[in-house]
Amino acid sequence: LEEAAFQLQQIFRIDISIALNILGTESMRAGHCRVAFTCFKLAADRGYSKAQFNVGLCYEHGRGTEKDLEKAGFYYCQAASSHHPMAQYRYARYLLQHGPGSSWDRQHKAVALLEQAAGAGITEAQAYLGVFYMRGLQPQEKRGLKYLLQAANSGDAQSRFHVGVCYEQGLGVQRDLAEALRHYRQSAAMGNRQARDRLRA
Numbered sequence: 001l002e003e004a005a006f007q008l009q010q011i012f013r014i015d016i017s018i019a020l021n022i023l024g025t026e027s028m029r030a031g032h033c034r035v036a037f038t039c040f041k042l043a044a045d046r047g048y049s050k051a052q053f054n055v056g057l058c059y060e061h062g063r064g065t066e067k068d069l070e071k072a073g074f075y076y077c078q079a080a081s082s083h084h085p086m087a088q089y090r091y092a093r094y095l096l097q098h099g100p101g102s103s104w105d106r107q108h109k110a111v112a113l114l115e116q117a118a119g120a121g122i123t124e125a126q127a128y129l130g131v132f133y134m135r136g137l138q139p140q141e142k143r144g145l146k147y148l149l150q151a152a153n154s155g156d157a158q159s160r161f162h163v164g165v166c167y168e169q170g171l172g173v174q175r176d177l178a179e180a181l182r183h184y185r186q187s188a189a190m191g192n193r194q195a196r197d198r199l200r201a
Helices: 002-029 033-044 049-061 069-081 085-098 103-119 123-135 141-153 157-169 177-189 193-200
Strands: none
Touching (some): 002 033, 085 123, 103 123, 123 157, 141 157, 177 193
16 A cells, blocks of 8 residues: 555656646746746656756746756756756756866766767757767767768758768768768758858859
8 A cells, every 4th residue: 555655646746747847838838937937947846857958948048037057057967867868968068068077077978968869869969979079189080970960861951061071071981072962952952051152162
């Protein structure tokens, strides 16, 4: 009976968190940012990762509360530790740009989070890793191209442009101008101005 009561408590707690998060989302859509933030925060403090991510967004962008990047990082970290892929991406970005500790430790942790988010299909993480591996202190061009292709295949025009650059310059792949042109054309068709400029050149 004690176990059953505990399970019911857990279900009730999760259901309330889900309801609060939905109420927060609806309030945000209606332009009631303070109400939305309050709902997200109540659910986040109950351990609901989607709400923790939403609180992070509120703090990062100053929606319904004062802008506070440190608090945004804290809530992204909480959601990321529950394997929320977009929170993993956002927390990784926070670590690279604002995080505490040594640069090497932050970068190592951020890359691990980006890899997890990219593996979960987060296009932004794939694109970020692609550029990161291409331009890092010790470039890993083949690895970078792999992530750029993943992001490009998910519809990211900027990554498609970068894939074109890789083929044009032979970065991580055999130089192939025809293939570069194909990627530039696809990127330009998606509205990428850099690709259009490159095609003209």
